[in-house]
Amino acid sequence: MSTDASTRSDDTEALERALGPLPADTQAIKAVEDSCQVPTYAKYPIALVRGEGSWVEDADGKRYLDLYGGHAVALTGHCHPRVVAALRAQAGRLLFYSNMVYSDVRALAVEQLTGIAPEGLRSVFLCSSGAEANECALKIARKHTSRMRVVSMNEGFHGRTLGALGATGIAGYRDDAYPIPTQHDYVPYGDADVLAETLSDDVAAVILEPIPSMGGIRVADDAYFRALRSLCDEHGALLIFDEVQTGFGRTGRMFFGDHVGVTPDLITGAKGLASGVPAGVVFVREDLSQQIAPGEQGTTFGGGPMAAAAIAATVAVIVDEDLPTRAGETACALWGALDAVPGVESVAGRGLLLGINLDRPAKPIVRGLVEAGVLTGTCGGNPNQIRILAPLTLSQEEALGWIPTLERLLAEEPA
Numbered sequence: 001m002s003t004d005a006s007t008r009s010d011d012t013e014a015l016e017r018a019l020g021p022l023p024a025d026t027q028a029i030k031a032v033e034d035s036c037q038v039p040t041y042a043k044y045p046i047a048l049v050r051g052e053g054s055w056v057e058d059a060d061g062k063r064y065l066d067l068y069g070g071h072a073v074a075l076t077g078h079c080h081p082r083v084v085a086a087l088r089a090q091a092g093r094l095l096f097y098s099n100m101v102y103s104d105v106r107a108l109a110v111e112q113l114t115g116i117a118p119e120g121l122r123s124v125f126l127c128s129s130g131a132e133a134n135e136c137a138l139k140i141a142r143k144h145t146s147r148m149r150v151v152s153m154n155e156g157f158h159g160r161t162l163g164a165l166g167a168t169g170i171a172g173y174r175d176d177a178y179p180i181p182t183q184h185d186y187v188p189y190g191d192a193d194v195l196a197e198t199l200s201d202d203v204a205a206v207i208l209e210p211i212p213s214m215g216g217i218r219v220a221d222d223a224y225f226r227a228l229r230s231l232c233d234e235h236g237a238l239l240i241f242d243e244v245q246t247g248f249g250r251t252g253r254m255f256f257g258d259h260v261g262v263t264p265d266l267i268t269g270a271k272g273l274a275s276g277v278p279a280g281v282v283f284v285r286e287d288l289s290q291q292i293a294p295g296e297q298g299t300t301f302g303g304g305p306m307a308a309a310a311i312a313a314t315v316a317v318i319v320d321e322d323l324p325t326r327a328g329e330t331a332c333a334l335w336g337a338l339d340a341v342p343g344v345e346s347v348a349g350r351g352l353l354l355g356i357n358l359d360r361p362a363k364p365i366v367r368g369l370v371e372a373g374v375l376t377g378t379c380g381g382n383p384n385q386i387r388i389l390a391p392l393t394l395s396q397e398e399a400l401g402w403i404p405t406l407e408r409l410l411a412e413e414p415a
């Protein structure tokens with residue numbers, strides 16, 4: 001990390017002046033978190049305290065190349081100077097006021113968002129998470145169509161709140177939470193024939209991740225997306241793309257529909273939208289937006305000044321640094337190199353949403369990578385897949401620099 005030691009200790013000292021002493025090392029941090037939190041997360045045994053670009057550093061001073069981006073959040077890299085400057089400035093100005101009043105930074109954020117939105121979807125609702133964005137989109141679809149049924153994908157993940165969970169096809173996430181309050185049908189991703197058999201004139205919406213991620217990364221062919229659009233039109237159902245992971249340039253285009261020439265009726269986004277400050281968004285077809293009455297959607301924190309400053313800075317960085325193009329180019333180099341690695345059977349995805357399919361379970365390799373200072377992820381839907389959700393600012397040198405470590409681990413670990 002290039003930040004000099006004095007700036008780094010200045011930040012920690014300022015934080016300790018405000019908060020009191022922080023737990024000093026990984027063991028101390030782990031002990032407190034493990035004893036005070038609900039034990040719901042399976043965590044890597046590391047405690048991160050700072051980040052810069054594609055790199056993060058733990059409490060003991062060890063550095064890691066972050067190819068996981070804090071679960072696809074660090075789109076602009078860690079602590080992009082422009083995002084940090086916007087947040088520092090806004091924090092000194094106004095931390096919060098709700099949607100009961102207008103806000104200059106919110107005005108800027110929504111203007112920028114509508115500037116990058118697909119044509120026809122230039123109206124936004126701001127909220128605070130991906131699950132909330134999906135709940136809002138489903139609610140809009142049900143209200144607009146006066147229908148209750150929703151069709152989603154077996155491989156889909158849409159969040160942990162009950163409505164979003166209802167749309168989540170991956171049974172492991174859903175089973176304990178039954179009964180789900182909405183009427184959902186699940187179909188296999190990429191199969192237009194099954195979708196055609198399932199869709200009928202009582203379906204409010206079809207919701208899908210254009211590229212499933214938690215369910216195992218793979219991409220349906222372009223014809224599937226065109227069939228999806230026309231089947232929805234035929235039955236009067238709205239098409240919702242959950243772009244919580246694929247949106248804002250991750251796949252090499254601003255939104256997934258740009259790859260296949262299909263525009264959905266609603267797009268949901270979150271994760272990288274505000275570079276790590278909680279934020280979600282629904283891009284709404286303009287004529288649908290006009291039908292939403294005051295009070296029909298609402299949230300306290302959505303579009304608050306800190307989130308808005310972070311969104312405005314993030315979108316500015318994505319556009320000004322042309323991160324979608326950069327991500328596409330970096331991904332090309334990475335794919336080429338991965339294809340040649342013994343033990344890698346195939347590579348799937350688009351841009352920097354990438355699944356490396358191994359000839360063996362991915363978990364031991366991912367654990368070995370963490371020990372070697374490289375953060376990647378696994379997914380429930382395909383136990384042999386390593387998931388890469390890297391910052392779009394990843395350089396080609398960084399993208400290729402860890403491959404010898406992967407090769408070594410695959411050579412050491414039995415298939």
Ligand SMILES: Cc1ncc(COP(=O)(O)O)c(C=O)c1O
Binds near residue numbers: 157242271
């Ligand atoms: C595709 C997708 N949709 C929705 C969500 C839910 O987002 P959040 O955790 O912000 O509620 C996630 C989270 O991983 C996701 O990957």
